[in-house]
Amino acid sequence: MRIVEPTAAAIDEAARLLRAGGLVAFSTETVYGLGGDATNERAVAAIFDAKGRPMFNPLIAHVPDVREAQRFVQWSDAADRLAAKFWPGPLTFVLPRAERSPIALLATAGLDTVAIRAPSHPVAQALIRAAELPIAAPSANRSGAVSPTRAEHVAQSLGERVPLILDGGPCVVGLESTVLDLTGATPVLLRPGGATREAIEGVVGPIVLSEALPTGAAARSSPGQLASHYAPSRPVRLEATSVSPDEALLAFGAHPPAGARLTCNLSPTGDLAEAAANLFAQMRALDRPEISRIAVMPIPQTGLGLAINDRLRRAAADDGARGRS
Ligand code: TXA
């Protein structure tokens, strides 16, 4: 496995690898992705294998722009208005598969919909354009673990399972994209992420949160949203207003409680964008054997706070999956 600077030669090599059915990890503005040719069933199978990901959990196809997206999905008016504001960027649309869409069936886990996104990171853009392929890319970590926001996180999580990592620096958003289902009359927020609910509603009006749907419906429409996910190896305690000496503290704001064994502050000034960008790297830094628990201070449930709290709740959910991921 090699971590390389994203020079023109490296992008070229990565694009050739992808066209030959190989895998490449690359930076996007949200988190690092583990990419493969989205039209190649075997490349897609290799992604599931490298991640240890259950095959019922479909992948996002990455494209450079709206024009390319229209080859793979049945585009819509809402998608058009949202793309004008958010693309390229951290917003993924779930749309019906286009007729004769070449996206591998395995990539969509047999669903008749496709999740599609145009990332803004220059390395992601350059790679997709050089490969001249839609690129299926989940976060570049073993299934269930915290998403990587640095090239070295990818190396730590996937090791020799990935031959090449294009190092585009730390991810500026730091949280996965928002996943929005546009197949019905009203958009449904399947996963909160880097594009905020408020900004989306500013374009298309009120949307539905998948949590508001009956349990079965939510599970069906967003198969990846397992309760326990993004799990560090130490237990996580939310809404902490005080800490004990055996705990690590994930703080937010100017006045963290004193006394923790280790402390990281997501944003001393209380800036949610800064907190999002720091979240996964700081969870990793605090996830150490010498602490008993990671205590997390309350984070406001507005803007990017919706996605931050979603990831924190999953990190805290203990349904027996910890240790297996
Ligand atoms: O920011 C991101 O979205 C990153 C970067 C690499 O682009 N990718 C990412 O992929 O987070 P992944 O595979 O970790 O998450 C994809 C999410 C999962 O929750 C999956 O269930 C959902 O998208 N998804 C994919 N296809 C879907 C579909 N057809 N219908 C509903 N949900 C879908």
Ligand code: MG
């Ligand atoms: Mg993931």
